[in-house]
Amino acid sequence: MLIKVRKSWELKDSDVTAQSLYLNRRQIMAGAGIAIATAALPSLAFGKAYDSAVKTKYGDDETLTSFKDITSYNNFYEFGTDKRDPSRTARALTTKPWSIKVEGECNKPGTYNLEDILKNQTVEERVYRLRCVEAWSMVIPWNGIPMANILSQFEPNSNAKYVQFDTLFRPEEMWGQKRRFLTWPYQEALRMDEAMHPLTLAAIGLYGDTLPKQNGAPIRLVVPWKYGFKSIKSIVAIRFTRRRPKTSWNMMNAREYGFYANVNPAVDHPRWAQDRERRIGDFFKTDTKLFNGYASEVASLYDGMNLRTNY
Ligand code: MTE
DSSP states (O other): OOOOOOOTTSOOHHHHHHHHHHHHHHHHHHHHTOOSEEOOOSSOSSOOSOSOEEEOSTTTTOOOOOHHHHHHSOOOGGGOSSTTHHHHHGGGOOOSSOEEEEEESBSOOEEEEHHHHHTTOOOEEEEEEEEOTTSEEEEEEEEEEEHHHHHGGGOBOTTOOEEEEEEOOOTTTOGGGGSOSSOSSOEEEEEHHHHTSTTOEEEEEETTEEOOGGGTTTOEEEOTTBOGGGSOOSEEEEEEESSOOOOHHHHHOTTTSOSSOBOOTTSOBTTBOOSEEEETTOSSEEEOOGGGGTHHHHGGGGTTOOTTTOO
């Protein structure tokens, strides 16, 4: 008897259902010209962190990358350096319960359960382009909460000029942490005004369901105008600081990975050009846009700054 064993990165029927239901709903809503709370998708395999997501204007004109590509072509070095490693091995990660430690320049430091942080927050649906420094990109329908709404709960004080985020360090579940691909835990940071910018998202889902583990469950950062490595996954610590914090990729190779990491077609990576990108799933390359196409919303954050030296 021949039994087909499904590889973990292959799509399950329920995944296909998730994507097609989502796309149907998107078409119906677009056709009716409505932007209201959308109903939760029925019969999905795992418990949802939210019941509905409010549709927003972001990315209405974009063609979405498939659920399969978004969830099987990943960078998550805690689960290996091959793009297929995270979808094969991230299931080992325990995401419940999940708490976040809040430290530094704020009035409400402490350790918070994720459910408490998310309580009473409105989850939005935002379609953003994610442009990786390796010159490929995806268009992802995220579900999340503006990061400003999360951070303001902890009342950062006037000394808070930056905010640093840490990923979980748990080598017994994240096998890649037994090797020194990077210094662990993975750390990223933003200037406070970047973190509080309305485009910056704390993502807790995609395609209308909970965030898959390989994409950074249960909560990750998404900063759409910056290269993908700024969008740190599986966050367990938030630290408000006066000084610019260290960040993992910058510590590994400062010449190649700057603190700002704003998408900029005019500034090449030392080993390759950044003016073109390949959308995953597309054959032809497209031109990369300044700030990944979000210049009208974010360029003013960098007024007067030399974007070549502050790469
Ligand atoms: N976060 C952690 N903790 N570990 C990582 O290796 N990779 C980054 C970023 N966040 C990474 C991470 C990089 S390089 C990219 S391009 C994006 O996650 C990829 O996100 P995706 O796999 O959901 O597309």
